[in-house]
Structures are given as C-alpha cells and as structure tokens.
Amino acid sequence: MPGGVHSLSGQALQEFLQAVLAKGASFRFEARGLSMHPFIKDRELITISPVCGARLYSGDVVAFCHPETGRLTVHRIVKKNAHGLLLRGDNCPEADGLIPAAGLLGRVTEVGGKNRIRRLGLGPERFFLALLSRYSLLQPILDLIHRVLRPFLRRNSA
Secondary structure, eight states: OGGGGGOHHHHHHHHHHHHHHTTTTOEEEEEESTTTTSSSSSSSSSEEOOOTOOOTTTTTTTEEOTTTTOOOOEEEEEEEETEEEEOOOOSSSSSSSEGGGEEEEEEEEESSSSSOOOOBTSSSSSSHHHHHHHHHHHHHHHHHHHHHHHHHHHHHHO
C-alpha cells in the first residue's frame, strides 16, 4: 500500500499488535467504533505502547483482548483490585468485567493524527473520568455539557 499504510483487522491486527509490543515498540492504528467517544472517535489514530511492568492507574486507557468476544478492545480502567482491572468504554452502558493485568496488551499514549496529537482523557483528568465512568455518570454529564454549549458553538462558527 502507498505510504507504508497497511490494512489489518480482527485477529491479524491483534496478533501484529502483540508482536510489535512484545519487541518494546509502540504501535499506531485507526480505532474503530464509538465505545470511547468522545475521547477517542471512530477512525481516529491511536498509539498503543507496551506496559512493560509500568504501573497502571485508574483512568488509563488500555488495549486488551476481550474475554467474551476475543476482539481487540480499547477501554478505560475504572477500578483496580487484587483480582484484576475493571474496564469500561467511556460510551458503554456496562463494564467489560474484571480483566487480569496480564491480559492487557498495552496502554494508549497518544490520540490523533500527524499534526493533531492530543492527550485529552490521558492526563491527570483521567482519574476523574474513570470515577464518572465507573458510576455511569460520564456520558450523561458530557451530554449535558454538549447541550449547554451547543448554542454558543453555533454562534461562533457562523
């Protein structure tokens, strides 16, 4: 493919991601789906970096193989305990269940394209986002903020 871009999906993407991360390198790909909206949008580039024994915190966004579906999934850690990590998409009604830390593939370290890299939702605010997500409050609050700001955004864009 032109520009060194290759199209992988499903199991092939997951296996390639695992191989790259096992070598200690980061991996960038196009996220698909709305489960992390608005912090990660459909078809937005994300960078996954190896965890390599690094400490994981509530609020970190991680990649893992979903135990029920077997699909590569990127969701936020909303709670940690001795048995594993409770993971949940910011735009999902329910958590994924308890995932053992050993089941993680890597951590999201960047979101965005070449000239628009951002870390919103990956900085210190991630702890607050995890707490809101854990109690199903994140999406209602974001919807409220959007409704309040929408009239102002429309005026400024005109």
